[in-house]
Amino acid sequence: MNIKITGSGSYIPNRIVANADFAQHVFLDEKGAPLTYSNEVVADKFRQITGIDERRYVESDLVTSDIAFFAAQRAIEDANIDPETLDYIIFAHNFGNVKAGAIQGDLVPSLAARVKHSLRIKNPKCVAYDILFGCPGWLEGVIQAQSYIKSGMAKRCLVIGAETLSRVVDPHDRDSMIYSDGAGASIIEGTDDEGGILAHETASYTYDEAYLLFFGNSYNKDHDEDIRYIKMYGRKIYEFALNRVPQAMKECLETSGIDIKDVTKILIHQANEKMDEAIVNRFYKLHDMVTPERVMPMSIHKLGNSSVATIPTLYDLMLKGQLDDQVLTKGDIVLFASVGAGMNINAIVYKI
Structure with a gap:
């Protein structure tokens, strides 16, 4: 048996934020003093180093579990499976749901539980949990899914990586220009197909x-x-x-x-x-x-x-x-x- 990604899906937010959109930001250094060069210079240096011309932010009425659900739906459809057959839903993120304008993250219930709810999965043996592992979280979720399948504890898993970093960035920190929002999901399962x-x-x-x-x-x-x-x-x-x-x-x-x-x-x-x-x-x-x-x-x-x-x-x-x-x-x-x-x-x- 080989363990493969049999379906994938993603959600890319519609709101495009270009580097030029940061022109009116007041960027400060760590001590709170204004930077000594213009935002145009900041944006140009930023693009040269990071390669970023633009990024995507979610609409104000969406949170991380929403866009994860969209990506999960697409992965399930791509794999052509019944979601009731999922043994695990593993959701990698870092900050939970942060509503627009809020000052707290929301982690109860887990985001994986919310996605399972949104998918309308009734099966109680489909175990849903979150992992906090930084940016490598989705890969670590895939590694965990592989371990479950190899051990016989599972046959099929849904692994999600989603984040809305636009909700947790300091508008006065030029590093905030790096971050964006998005979601990706994959179905991991044992198969007789070559590879994996x-x-x-x-x-x-x-x-x-x-x-x-x-x-x-x-x-x-x-x-x-x-x-x-x-x-x-x-x-x-x-x-x-x-x-x-x-x-x-x-x-x-x-x-x-x-x-x-x-x-x-x-x-x-x-x-x-x-x-x-x-x-x-x-x-x-x-x-x-x-x-x-x-x-x-x-x-x-x-x-x-x-x-x-x-x-x-x-x-x-x-x-x-x-x-x-x-x-x-x-x-x-x-x-x-x-x-x-x-x-x-x-x-x-x-x-x-």
Whole structure:
């Protein structure tokens, strides 16, 4: 038996926010002082580093569990299954449901329970739960689903990655321009078809790295001190990712027994174009190779960084021919990799 993704779906919000839309923002430094250069310069440097031209935000009447439900419906339809046959619903996110204008996240009941409710699943043995694993959450959910299926505890799982980061960003922090909203979902099940998950790797670095991404106060010192926003030490994260992710990818590939020359695509978390390029280049350098052209598809230019949703969304778009000049076809060898808050790293080698 092989364990495969038999259906995929995604939800990309309709609201497009371009870099130019940040022109009127008042960006401040960590001490609360205005930046010494114009927002036009901020936006230009931002685009050069991250590759982001625009991102997507959800409409004000939607929350994370809503867009996850939309993606889940599409994955179920794509797999052509009865949702009552699902054994697990595993939902990766970071902040729960945050309503527009609210100052609290809503995590009770779990977002997975809400999606199960919205899908109108009656089966009580369909177990629904959330995982908080930073940006690698969807990949970790897939790894957990694989373990359930291999052990005989499940036959079919729904794994979701969804986030509405636009609700937790500090408007005075230029890093807020990175983040976006979105949802991706996949059906994971055992099958006699060739391919599937060939190997996986996961690690958590917490001794010195646990708080490289965290919740902190606004850079605007007049803001309510009890309201927190997503914050990061960008340079330290870049250095950590460059030092740790390529090695995890290498170890995962070695476990799979696949030759690096047979890797068709690398689907890496869409965090930052320059960082992702550096990670993949370092990975190939570990094998004394130059990075092949077009091996690393990117969606960040138009969709931004939607955390747990970036990889399943990218996968879905490619599989369905909706990403310009980048597709996935049966037999392709794909290396998934992600890094994020925790700090967590994981990778999967997968044959389409």
